[in-house]
Amino acid sequence: MIHQASLQIKTSGRGLIEITDRVAECVVQSGVKSGIANVFLQHTSASLTITENADPTVLDDLETIFLRLAPDGDPEYRHDYEGDDDMAAHIRSVLTSNELSVPISNGQLALGTWQGLFLWEHRYRAHSRSLLITIMG
Amino acid sequence: MIHQASLQIKTSGRGLIEITDRVAECVVQSGVKSGIANVFLQHTSASLTITENADPTVLDDLETIFLRLAPDGDPEYRHDYEGDDDMAAHIRSVLTSNELSVPISNGQLALGTWQGLFLWEHRYRAHSRSLLITIMG
């Protein structure tokens, strides 16, 4: 059985937004008890990741380190049409992922106790981001 | 057909542990001849990766570089409840992955000659790590 659903997530600029509940809702609606939920983000300047969802300082520290790994406005960048965060956003996306495949057991996402699914907006400005959820079971 | 199996892997502190044989065994037990094996790690301070499994110095060098990318005990970290390796472990997990989807052909994992599946423990202390293997075919 295959079930697909689109999600639209509004971001308010750079930062991590937890989307676990939104994806979990799609799993319940699909009626699939055992299988895989593939979460796919249709953009190249935002990304998906799984990390701890208990302490928000984890999210602050992820920003700190990714600022070092993919500096905004680096003088060596050639791609800067849309500003200092343009190329940095693409690099941050490549260093994380555009897709996650999460198992479903007993009709629910089989995440660990501290795991949350996050959409990471890498641009400074607010955006509306499109996700496609594909549930197979 | 969907087949799920849980694996428990004991780590002895930071380092990469090859899990290819354990996952391959689940594939054989499933009886699936053609499809996908999704390997999912239910933690945020360890991760999964695919890398060369012939020369162990590859694993040493991965540690060397990840120590630079996500330094232990960085003075800018705010999340440090559990010690110098706490936040570094989350970053290392985000830079790699919590899930891998590997194709199955002829009843076996269709890995390349030099590819191994690895669980990467990012904490200093030994842990017991939970994996959920979902085989679809």
Add this chain to the structure above:
Amino acid sequence: MIHQASLQIKTSGRGLIEITDRVAECVVQSGVKSGIANVFLQHTSASLTITENADPTVLDDLETIFLRLAPDGDPEYRHDYEGDDDMAAHIRSVLTSNELSVPISNGQLALGTWQGLFLWEHRYRAHSRSLLITIMG
């Protein structure tokens, strides 16, 4: 339904090669209308990623930053049998991915407007790289 196809991609040394059309062709041939296309690269010194396919300077800038993250010929590397790009290639592969699972809708890859699938050759020399495409729907 499961459909598998092998692709062989010739690279001309380090750089990103778009493979979207080759994968899209496999999807059409499978006849699957809704599901998942798993793209798997059977090597540890090349990798897969999704990034912007409109402006080629994005690809130049990705090389610039990955040279910093995983320097060629770093004096701390122990694994250097095959030259300065040997270990750097493994690290670049671990920082990106060996597999991508992309949704299929209406018989086509459901990519965003600016998204392309890329094979990233990390070795200096030309190689022939093996991909296995597994389509489930």
